[in-house]
Amino acid sequence: MKNKKAQMKMGETIAVLVVFFMLLFFGLMFYSKIQSNQIKETVQEIEEKASIDVAQKIQFLPELKCTSADVTRSLCIDFLKAKSFANISKDNTAYYQSVFGSTKIEYAEVYPLLTNYTLLYEGPSSNNYLTTFIPVSLFNPIPYPGRYKIGLLKIKYYTFT
Amino acid sequence: MEKRKRGAIDVSFNWIFVLIAGAAILIFFIVLISNQKDSAESNMAITIRTELSSVFSGASLSQDRNLEIDLPKSTLHFTCDFATCTDFSTSNNPNCYSQYEIGETGINEQTPTEILFAPFDISGQKLFTWTLPWNVPFFVTNFLYISGTTTKFIFVDNGQSEILSLYNKFPERLNKELVPINLISELQPEGNKNFKFIFVNNEISEIDIPEQIISSTESYNINAINIKPSLKQIDFYYFDEEKLDFSGSISYLSEPEIYGAIFSNNLDFYNCNMQKAYNRYHLIARVIAERSTYLYNNADIECKSIYSENINGLAAIKSATLSFTNQNINLLGSSISTLGYANQAAQEKSCPLIY
Incomplete structure (x- = not known):
């Protein structure tokens, strides 16, 4: 009888411990689920930030932007520079990938004529991407003093997450 | 006799069981907290890295601006190894092994093409950035200069007008001082850890670094450059056994490169960024x-x-x-x-x- 009592008491203690650890386990599962969702959101935020950084870099790229000696015109793409850059970037894709990441850069004229997008640079692509559109002036220096048109710069930033 | 023995065994066994169970629970929670602490440190380092990447990216796009950035308490380690640099004569994708690391977490940001002139270590709660356009003669890029609150830039005035010009253009926010050459011995550390001496057309062998500066920091945190405008050359010096030793020289084209040499800890770091x-x-x-x-x-x-x-x-x-x-x-x-x-x-x- 006394043995049984002692055994029951031990069983009680063990049961308490089992319940305690079960509660702990469920608590940890819940916490890790929340953490996992938070991490996904953080990764998404980081990708969006990176795409904005890349768009800014491309907007101010010396290989594209209009200059007049030391003076820079913002939100302006030099048509002849863009043509040259499209050729040169093909030979140096790996280099520009370390500058822009995995990106596709295109531009199109929207006024006075509406044209198709012309490719400037294309890095490795994926099915997930973030697109940024930037309205720009397109400057053609020929013939002097040059002519401005309105264009659209399209930047596709590919994500691999 | 039998009943007392049984009771004694019961009680002892109960306490032993409690101790074992208690120890197991304690160890479990200690391990959990330790893992959470490491995870929190890594999270913070990743956040700092992401924010800094955006800040540096944005800062490098604007010309002739200086910014003050608040940092959480951490140390940034900058690396740029000239020996690993490749160029367009040998590769279509030239780059250098270059990065900055947040503390000792191992979290780092690779900067194979970004041009950042900075000391090896920046600690403290403020970061300063400054950019200058590099026009040779067309605009190529902005040079981004980075410094912290514990780096002191000492411009040594020996009567040359160039040193005054460099000093005046240097941002006020940064920890700078113009010191007459005969008053170098009176310099005080003032809590700084990095000391950069800037000379123009000086005889460096005659310069004695004050004892109070030497004793306040490690020798690799004391270095100097001597600018020779007529030759368009910068000589780099490192501190070794109570004097400044010559480590190498390099030519330059324009003023932003001089400031790049001022912000770099040594010739190798400068050459690495110039190669980029x-x-x-x-x-x-x-x-x-x-x-x-x-x-x-x-x-x-x-x-x-x-x-x-x-x-x-x-x-x-x-x-x-x-x-x-x-x-x-x-x-x-x-x-x-x-x-x-x-x-x-x-x-x-x-x-x-x-x-």
């Missing part, structure tokens, strides 16, 4: 050269000669920017002037500008 700058320079020169060719093919007779690569200096610039060497820097000097004159001539003749 030259890689950009080469690509932009190719773009402008090809643009010049388009202009040549469509230009009027009076403008045509301006656009020839071999005459306006672009061909020489493309060739000299293939790699960063003293010889190429010296070759660039005259080509840059030629291109500048050619661009001016285009403006005077009402022709489209070369750049």
